[in-house]
Amino acid sequence: MTAETRTDIVVRPVRDVDAEALGRVHATCWHETYDHLISTAALEAVSPKRMAELWTHWASQGEDYRMHAALVDGEIVGFVGSGPARDDDAPRARELYFIYLLDQFHGTGIGQQLFDAAVEESEGLYLWVADDNPRAHRFYARNGFVLDGATQVQPFLGEELTEVRFVR
Numbered sequence: 001m002t003a004e005t006r007t008d009i010v011v012r013p014v015r016d017v018d019a020e021a022l023g024r025v026h027a028t029c030w031h032e033t034y035d036h037l038i039s040t041a042a043l044e045a046v047s048p049k050r051m052a053e054l055w056t057h058w059a060s061q062g063e064d065y066r067m068h069a070a071l072v073d074g075e076i077v078g079f080v081g082s083g084p085a086r087d088d089d090a091p092r093a094r095e096l097y098f099i100y101l102l103d104q105f106h107g108t109g110i111g112q113q114l115f116d117a118a119v120e121e122s123e124g125l126y127l128w129v130a131d132d133n134p135r136a137h138r139f140y141a142r143n144g145f146v147l148d149g150a151t152q153v154q155p156f157l158g159e160e161l162t163e164v165r166f167v168r
Helices: 016-034 040-044 048-058 110-118 134-142
Strands: 009-013 066-072 075-084 094-101 126-130 146-156 159-167
Touching: 009 110, 016 040, 016 048, 016 075, 016 094, 066 110, 075 110, 094 110, 126 134, 126 146, 134 159
Parallel strands: 094 126
Antiparallel strands: 009 066, 066 075, 075 094, 126 159, 146 159
8 A cells, every 4th residue: 555546545533443553553653753863773672562552542531632543545554643731831731742644655645634633723732843853843834833942852762852842
């Protein structure tokens, strides 16, 4: 399945039964996204099974959380999640936690569909993203986000990842 052969794109709320597929896609997306920021050894420790366990938890968070999956021809290729702010000094009440899409589907519009499913039009929110992720920075800027100057160094797979904060 490639972006060129896709015939049916569906973005829908995450279901409990999606956990295993989401775990596989999540692990793959982390490899694709962070391969230039995190060591190969750390990325190899990412387990689709462990990611599936996290999705079992995330899928049952309640109505304040918007978790959606993108499917192409019935197969999950990406996901998004937003919910209440997690930071004590949050600049907005809502946070975009993550949006990931398999590399082969970048530039197809599916990422925008995911974003639109988890974020209401003109909704104020914020997000953290890797400092060295220019593609994501451009995507968020197109969607009305601006850097607010905040940075943080987060533990990530036993290493550290520098993140910057975008606000809308």
